[in-house]
Amino acid sequence: MAAFYDLVLAYFDRAPRPGITSEQIAAAGAAVVEGLVIKSALIPEQVNKTITLPGLDEEAEWHLASLAFLGIMEALTQPVSGDPTERAINALDR
Numbered sequence: 001m002a003a004f005y006d007l008v009l010a011y012f013d014r015a016p017r018p019g020i021t022s023e024q025i026a027a028a029g030a031a032v033v034e035g036l037v038i039k040s041a042l043i044p045e046q047v048n049k050t051i052t053l054p055g056l057d058e059e060a061e062w063h064l065a066s067l068a069f070l071g072i073m074e075a076l077t078q079p080v081s082g083d084p085t086e087r088a089i090n091a092l093d094r
Contacts, residue, residue, distance in 0.1 A: 001023075001026040001030075002021070002022035002023045002025075002026050003022075004026075005022045005025050005026050006022050009022070009025075009077060013079060013080055013081075014073070014077040014078065014079055014080060015077060015078060015080045016076060016077055016078075017076055017077060017078050020076045020077075024076065025072070025073070025076050025077065028072050028076065029069055029072050029073075032065070032068045032069060032072060033065050033068075033069065036064060036065045036068065046064075047064055047065075048063075048064075049064070050062060050063055051063075051064070051067065053067075
């Protein structure tokens with residue numbers, strides 16, 4: 001799973017923050033999403049409600065899991081410069 005995150009991060013021109021590994025990002029993301037799945041069985045009205053927020057081009061409906069995962073990605077990664085395609089190819093070579 002960490003290799004998948006390396007590719008996705010490269011595509012979006014991001015990298016783990018210093019001291020953070022792809023494995024830790026994968027574990028944090030899985031923990032949040034799995035926790036929300038369990039929570040949705042207990043309180044679906046809170047977890048399954050969508051939230052309207054800005055999307056890529058216009059407002060979009062966001063699920064709580066999407067927002068939580070976005071928060072993890074923003075907290076544990078940082079933007080990098082350079083060509084994202086080249087970084088993705090380099091990540092495949094690892």
